[in-house]
Amino acid sequence: MGEYYLQLWGEMCPVPLLKAEKKLKELTAQDTLVLETDHSCTARTIQNWARKKKYLVKTDEIANGIWQIRIRKQET
Amino acid sequence: MARGKFWEKDWPYWLGGLVLGIINVLYLFVTWKPLGITTVMSVWGAAFWQALGFTPAEWDYFKEFNYGGSFWQYTVFCPGTWLNIGIVAGALIGSLMASQFRVRAVKSFKYAAAALTGGFLMGYGARLAPRCNIGALLGDIPSLSLQGWVFALFVFAGAIIGARIIVRLFVD
Numbered sequence A: 001m002g003e004y005y006l007q008l009w010g011e012m013c014p015v016p017l018l019k020a021e022k023k024l025k026e027l028t029a030q031d032t033l034v035l036e037t038d039h040s041c042t043a044r045t046i047q048n049w050a051r052k053k054k055y056l057v058k059t060d061e062i063a064n065g066i067w068q069i070r071i072r073k074q075e076t
Numbered sequence B: 001m002a003r004g005k006f007w008e009k010d011w012p013y014w015l016g017g018l019v020l021g022i023i024n025v026l027y028l029f030v031t032w033k034p035l036g037i038t039t040v041m042s043v044w045g046a047a048f049w050q051a052l053g054f055t056p057a058e059w060d061y062f063k064e065f066n067y068g069g070s071f072w073q074y075t076v077f078c079p080g081t082w083l084n085i086g087i088v089a090g091a092l093i094g095s096l097m098a099s100q101f102r103v104r105a106v107k108s109f110k111y112a113a114a115a116l117t118g119g120f121l122m123g124y125g126a127r128l129a130p131r132c133n134i135g136a137l138l139g140d141i142p143s144l145s146l147q148g149w150v151f152a153l154f155v156f157a158g159a160i161i162g163a164r165i166i167v168r169l170f171v172d
Helices: A017-026 A040-052 B002-008 B013-031 B038-051 B060-064 B081-095 B110-126 B133-140 B146-171
Strands: A001-009 A031-037 A056-063 A068-071
Touching: A001 A017, A017 A031, A017 A040, A017 B146, A031 A040, A040 A056, A040 A068, B013 B081, B013 B133, B038 B060, B038 B081, B038 B110, B038 B133, B110 B146, B133 B146
Parallel strands: A001 A031
Antiparallel strands: A031 A068, A056 A068
16 A cells, blocks of 8 residues: 655656556555646546546646646455 | 636537637638638748748749738738737636646656657648648638548548657657
8 A cells, every 4th residue: 555656747648648557557456646747638638537447536736737636446 | 616617627529619610710701711820830931031031932832822922911911820829829818717827847858859859740741731730620621622631531640650659759
């Protein structure tokens, strides 16, 4: 169980999503992946993707134009 | 809040498409030209070289374009100039309204190099086509020109190749 952090500032779609997908594959349902992005479309894309995958996801705009996304796989 | 909800939330694609379609018709009505972004940039370039004493009107590309006129005609008095300025200004207003404006740093030299290379290839391709995404997809296709569909097909193919290059360069 742990928190893993990916800083994605300045990265353009679809790179952040692919990086998140890759990192999440290594994690278990007890781990939380925390992503930070400064792109509105990246935050939206990752959130929609996580919802589609039925992951637990929460997005906060922690500053003007900076989004923090927390994703956790659910126990199945 | 009411303000936040309207300006921040995603507009569905159909609404964006509808608005863009209406703007396209209005623009055509006023200027007798369909929307276009990059053709305007190429004539800015021509106007720039013309101002420096060169004769772009004699260059092959601009001959085909029937370029000819004063520096001002292709910059300040070109409707596309104001369209391009309006797009940037509108995007700025949109991000300010949603309180999402921020000066973003360039991630790395690699990103900057990739962006510049991509921009150059897009610009060069748009001149060969000779259309950009907007001109071909919103100008040619609605006017039932086959060229727009051919353009769309090859843009799609190019995007697939580009996506693979991006994955190899930035993800793996």
